[in-house]
Amino acid sequence: MPTGQMVWRIWGHGDPLVLIHGDFGSWTHWIRNIGPLSERFRVFAPDMPGYGDSDLPPEPWSPDSLAALLAGGLTSLLSAGQTYHVAGFSFGGIIAAHLAAQERGRIPKLVLLGPGGFGCPPGALPDLRRPAKDMTPQELAEVHRHNLAALMIADPTKADDLAVELQMSNARKARIRAGAIPSTDILVRALPRVRSRLYGIWGGRDAMTGDVRERERRLRQFQQDIDFRVIPDAGHWSPYEAADTVNAALVEMLSQT
Numbered sequence: 001m002p003t004g005q006m007v008w009r010i011w012g013h014g015d016p017l018v019l020i021h022g023d024f025g026s027w028t029h030w031i032r033n034i035g036p037l038s039e040r041f042r043v044f045a046p047d048m049p050g051y052g053d054s055d056l057p058p059e060p061w062s063p064d065s066l067a068a069l070l071a072g073g074l075t076s077l078l079s080a081g082q083t084y085h086v087a088g089f090s091f092g093g094i095i096a097a098h099l100a101a102q103e104r105g106r107i108p109k110l111v112l113l114g115p116g117g118f119g120c121p122p123g124a125l126p127d128l129r130r131p132a133k134d135m136t137p138q139e140l141a142e143v144h145r146h147n148l149a150a151l152m153i154a155d156p157t158k159a160d161d162l163a164v165e166l167q168m169s170n171a172r173k174a175r176i177r178a179g180a181i182p183s184t185d186i187l188v189r190a191l192p193r194v195r196s197r198l199y200g201i202w203g204g205r206d207a208m209t210g211d212v213r214e215r216e217r218r219l220r221q222f223q224q225d226i227d228f229r230v231i232p233d234a235g236h237w238s239p240y241e242a243a244d245t246v247n248a249a250l251v252e253m254l255s256q257t
Contacts (some may be wrong), residue, residue, distance in 0.1 A: 004055025006073050007047045010112055012038025015085065017254065019045045022072070022090030026052030028049055030164045032243035033250070040251055044077065046070060046085075048095065048206050050176030061083060061176065063186060067098035084255050086196075087111040090093055090208075093180040094187050095202035101193035101205045109254055110196035113246070114236055117187025118218050126150040138214075144168050154205035154235035163240060182208075198223045199253045201235035201246060227253055 009027050011034055023030035029136035037043050049069050057069060078084060088096025088109050093115025101106045122127035128140065128150060129143045144167045148158040188199070191198075194216040200219055202212045209215060213249075216228045229249055 004049070004057075006049055006055070006069060007053040008073060008077060009045045010077070011035075011043045011045075012041055015254070016082065017041040017043050017068075018084055018096075018099075019043060020072065020086065020088040020092035020096045021048065022092050023050065023118075024167075024171050024174045025090070025092070026170050026173065028052075029092075029237070031162070031166065031237055032241050033138040033154045035251060036243075036247040041085075041254070044074070046073065048092070051174050052170070052205060053173070056175055057155055063094050063098045063181065063190075064102075067102055068093050070095065070099055071102055072185075081106070083108055085109045085111070087113060088114040089116060090115055090236065091182060094178075094181065094190075095119070095195060097187050100196045101190045104193075104195050105173045107196045109199065110194060111199040111201065111250060111253060112187075112219075113201045113239060114203060115187055116182025116188075116208065117184060118215055119183075119185025119188060120218070122183060122213055126207060128232045141168065144171075148237075151207050152235055152237040153241045154203065154233060155206075155241065155251065163237075164223050188218060188222075191219075194222075195220060198226045198252065199230040200226060201238060201249055202228075202230050203242070204230045204232040205234060205237055206236045206238075208236045227256075 019030045026047045047054040083106050086096045093112040094117045100110045128147045131140050131143045142163050145159050145164050148159040153159045219226050231242045231245050239246045
C-alpha cells in the first residue's frame with residue numbers, strides 16, 4: 001500500500017484461500033469459518049483498507065483500487081505466479097470479483113457469498129435502530145442485536161453475544177463505507193473480465209437480496225453451469241449463521257476438479 005499498511009492474518013496449510021469480508025466488517029466476518037477451512041487450506045484473511053486494523057486507502061478509492069491493493073499484498077505473501085482461490089462475502093464479493101478480473105488466470109475459483117452489484121432492485125429493508133451517544137453499553141448492544149437480527153441474521157437467536165461484539169467492534173473501526181456501490185451493477189460489469197470458475201452461496205432469507213434466483217439467473221449468463229447454492233433458512237451473514245453448511249460447501253466447491 002503506497003501510504004499505509006494492510007493487516008493480513010494467515011492460518012493453516014494447503015492451497016491458498018483468500019477470504020474477503022463485507023462492509024462494516026473485518027476478518028472477523030469469517031470467525032466461524034477460518035478454523036475448519038484452515039484444516040484444508042492456507043487461509044489468508046485481510047482487513048481491507050479502511051476497515052479493521054488496516055490503514056485508509058489512498059483517495060479516491062473504488063472497488064477496483066481496493067482490489068489492486070489486495071493484489072499487491074498477495075504479491076508479497078505468495079510466491080511469484082502462485083494461484084489462489086478467493087471467497088468474498090457481501091461487499092467483499094464485489095471486491096473479490098474485481099480482484100479476479102485483475103488477476104485473470106491466477107485465481108482458479110471465485111466464490112460469491114451474497115454480494116450486491118447486480119443492478120437488481122433491493123429487497124425491502126427492515127427498520128433499523130440508531131445508536132445514541134447517551135446509551136448505556138447494554139442499550140447499545142441491544143441496538144446492534146436488533147439490527148443484526150433485522151438485516152444480517154434470519155434466526156434472531158443466532159444474533160448472539162459474539163455476533164453483537166463483532167458487529168460493534170467492526171462498526172467502530174470502519175472508516176470507509178460501501179454506500180450506494182452494492183445497489184449498482186458494478187459486479188456484473190466486472191464479470192466479463194473474470195476467468196475464474198464461479199460459485200455462489202446465498203442465504204434464502206437474505207434481507208439485502210430481493211429475488212435470490214434472479215442473482216442466480218444473472219450469474220448463469222456468465223457461466224451456465226455455475227454451482228449456485230441457497231441455504232433456505234439463513235440470512236445475509238450466512239458464513240456466521242450457517243457456518244457448518246457454508247464451510248462444507250466451500251470445501252466441496254474448492255476441492256472439485
